[in-house]
Amino acid sequence: MARVPLDFQAFYQTYHRSYLRYALLQVGDEETALDLVEVVFARLLEDWPKVLREASVQRYGFSVLRHVIATHLSLARRSRALVETAAFEKVRVVVRRQLEVMESALGLYSAIARLPERQMDVIVLRFVLGYDMSCTAEIMGISTGTVRSHLHSARRRLAGEIGVRWDSWEAEEIA
Incomplete structure (x- = not known):
């Protein structure tokens, strides 16, 4: 062998x-x-x-x-389980959140699942799984500048989809 x-x-x-x-x-x-x-x-x-x-x-x-x-x-003729699993991963880690926050998160995770692939990957790695910028870049094999660019585009798109003002939305609030 x-x-x-x-x-x-x-x-x-x-x-x-x-x-x-x-x-x-x-x-x-x-x-x-x-x-x-x-x-x-x-x-x-x-x-x-x-x-x-x-x-x-x-x-x-x-x-x-x-x-x-x-x-x-x-x-398997299945779609990504992200909407369900991401919401419950966060609930498991941060149990103190109330039901209305979870409902809001489900809408956010649905919007994340509709992002273009690279933007979704960056959001999932960075905010759902909690990796920092450099680790996200390393896992994906891209530069931190590219991670920032994908985050910027994803945040703009998500802000529009969930109906919040782009200039008032902080990226750390995703999770």
């Missing part, structure tokens, strides 16, 4: 938890999310020399994750 390259092991240890949290929000089931993430890492390991030649290993890995999730959801 071939040895697993050390750089792959490091990549796996660095991103497995983030990928799993992201997949769980998308599919809504821990076992399925774990299976999908393992498929992602198996594909990456199989093509590891090719992956290392990519401009960004992180961006390539995250794109494989998104593709595997999208394929699974398509074959």
Whole structure:
């Protein structure tokens, strides 16, 4: 049996938890999310020399994750579970919120789910899962400036959809 390259092991240890949290929000089931993430890492390991030649290993890995999730959801004829799972992830973490806040959050999570893919990914990683800007950029394999740009566009779009004034809305209020 071939040895697993050390750089792959490091990549796996660095991103497995983030990928799993992201997949769980998308599919809504821990076992399925774990299976999908393992498929992602198996594909990456199989093509590891090719992956290392990519401009960004992180961006390539995250794109494989998104593709595997999208394929699974398509074959299962399901939509993303983000609306339900993101709301309940936040409720679990911040139990003290009242029911009216949760109803408002469901509308927000529905609006997030309708964002263009990259904007949605940045919002989910940054505010739903709580990663900071640099970690979000690292997970997605993009620059922090690109994260800021996607956040700016997503905040404008979300503010319009949920009916708040753009200039009075702080990004930290998303979660």
